Amino acid sequence: MHDITFRRIEFDFPDDIDPVCIPGQPEESYSLIAFSLLLPYLEPYLIRTMNAAKRHVSDPELLKDIEHFNAQEGQHYRQHRRFNEVMRSKGFERLAEFETALEADYRRFTETKSLKFNLAYAEGFEAMTTAMARLAFETKSLERMHPAVCHLFSWHLIEELEHRTVAFDVYHRVCGDYFYRVVVGAFAQWHLLHFMDRVTRYMLGADPRLKSEFGGRDGSEERLRNQRRAFRRGLLPRVLRTYAPWYNPQGIEFTLEMQELAERYTVMAHSRVRS
Secondary structure, three states, X not given: OOOOOOOOOOXXXXXXXXXXXXXXXXXXXXXXXXXXXXXXXXXXXHHHHHHHHHHHOOOHHHHHXXXXXXXXXXXXXXXXXXHHHHHHOOOOOOHHHHHHHHHHHHHXXXXXXXXXXHHHHHXXXXXXXXXXXXXXXXXXXXXXXXXXXXXXXXXXXXXXXXXXXXXXXXXXXXXXXXXXXXXXXXXXXXXXXXXXXXXXXXXXXXXOHXXXXXXXXXXXXXHHXXXXXXXXXXXXXHHHHOOOOOOOHHHOOOOHHHHHHHHXXXXXXXXXXXX
C-alpha cells in the first residue's frame, strides 16, 4: 500500500469565488459545497470512532495507520471549514440549520451507538469516498472546477486513496461482520447523500440567478437528470462493488499518476512550511 503521508497545507479561497464553482453547473456546484459542509462534522466523528477502536487493536502497524488516518482527516476538515466559511458568506442563510442538525446526528452516534455501528458507518463513508476519488481521477472531472476548489478536492481525494484501507482493516479486526458492514455502510451512504440532496435543493431555491442565468426550472431539471444519469453510470456501480463479500480496498491500485499527484502535494506542504 502507498504510504499515508501527513501534509499540512493551507489553501487560499478568494472572497470573490463564485459558489457556482463548476462553471454553468449550479446543481453540481452546490452538491460539491454540500459535501464540503458535512466534513467538519463527519471527520471529527471518524477520528472519535478510530480513537475508540484503538483499545481493541494490538497490531502496531494498524495503530500507526490509525494515527496517520486521523492526522489526514484532521487536516481535511480544517481546510474544508475555511472553504465553507467563504461559501456561507454568499447569502445562503439557512446553511447553519442543516449543519447544526448534522452535528447533532454525529454526536448522537458517538454517544448512543455501538462501536461496531460507528466503525461500520466509517467504513461505509470511506468506501464511498474511495469510489468517488477513483471516478474523479479517471474522468478528470476535478479539472472543471474553479482552480482553488480543484486543488482542495484533488488533495483531499488523493489522501482518501492513501488511507483507503484503514477503516476497512479496523472494522474487520475489531468486528468482522460482513452483513452488518453492508447494512450500516448503506445507511451511512444514504445519510450522507440525503444531507447533500437537501442542502443542494435549498441552495438552488435560494439562488436568484437560477432563473436569470441558468435557464430556470427547466434548465435545472435537465442538468439534474444529467447528474443522476452520471451517478447511475459512474459512481453507483463503483459503490455497489464495495458491497461484495470479496471487496478489499487493499486490492485497489495506487497508480503512478496518483503517486505523482501525491508527491506534488507533499512538495507543496514542505514549501509552505519552509516559507
